[in-house]
Every structure is written in structure tokens, then in C-alpha cells.
Amino acid sequence: MHGFEQALPSYIDRLAEDGWVVVDDFLNPAQIRALREEGARRLEAGEFHRAGVGRAQQQSVRDDIRSDAVRWLDPQQHQPAEQPYWQQIEQLQAALNAHLFLGIREGEFHYAHYPAGGFYQRHLDRFRDNDARVISCVLYLNEDWQEADGGQLRLWLDAEGSREYRDIAPQGGRLVLFRSERFWHAVQPASRPRWSVTGWLRRAS
């Protein structure tokens, strides 16, 4: 059995208890490299756009809030490099529904690329007028990330997002899961380009 499948029950317990969990080696290094190369190929092809802030019509690019560019994964057309990701996310979703009764019906996922110097200010992933997003999941695609590279995900553990936090390095293969409505978080500036696939598991809105 694959390591992730074996450890899944303990991750689910942790998520139930704390509302967040870090899963290392969600995919193996070769799978992570393939995903990063797929992302880089699409960036090169001009398929990314600067990520916005706010919803739908109110979306705007705000350089002072976030620096990343994104490209949504196409759920109808899984690329070979994305296949392991989709498979594991499906397993995760099934386990979350079976054990935590989260009622997840679908997911939305995008590649995210932060250029060197990039960041994302403190925010919540759930929009005020829409409670569809249940679990945020961020998978990092960075090889050999060093402490000095910065770029940590800062996750505040208190409800106001002002006191206690954890800094989580965006190490390749690492998946971070947290309750979307509950956790304030930010991306610290990084000194090198920073890659991820970020997604949200959603209930019907």
C-alpha cells in the first residue's frame, strides 16, 4: 500500500481535531517534478493569468495583496503529469466525506506561481457571500527549498488571526490542509520562484 493511503486515517484525525494538518510526501519526488514541469510549460505557453482578489465581477489584480499568477486545472482533461494528483485528491475527498461528513461534492484546483519577491497578504479563503469552500489544500512543487528562501505559509491558529501562528515551508511534496472558513493565512515573501497546486474542496453552493 502507498504511504499516503496507510497514513490517511491519522491525517483525518488530525484535521478533525485541529482543523489543519501537514502531509509530507503526498506525492513522490518524480511526480512532483512532473507537475512542476507541467506548470512551467503552461506558464511558458502564456496560459497563466495574474490572480485576482474578490469574487466574480468584483475581481481585480492587486499588486499590494498578492503576486501570484495561476492556471486552473481542467477537470475534464487530466494531463498525464496530473493523474497521480487527481487520484490522491479523490481518495482524500472520499475519506473526508466518510469520516468527517463534510459533504464535499467537487474541487477546484490551480497551479500557482509566485515570482521571486512574491507574497500573499493575510486572508481567509472563504468569501463572505459564499460558503462552498470547505477545505483548502496546498501542494508544494519546490525542489530543495531552504529556510533562507522564505516563502513560508503562515497559518494563524487563533480565530482572529493575530496571535499564534505556524510557519510552514513550501517543501516539494508537502500538502497542507486546513478548514477554509477558519484559518487566516499568508504567504511570506520568497527569494526564489515558488510553485504550488492550490485547491479547494467544496460543497454544493
Ligand SMILES: O=C(O)CCC(=O)C(=O)O
Ligand atoms: O501557497 C500557499 O502557501 C497559500 C496560497 C493561498 O493562500 C491561496 O492561494 O489562497
Ligand SMILES: [Fe+2]
Ligand atoms: Fe489562501
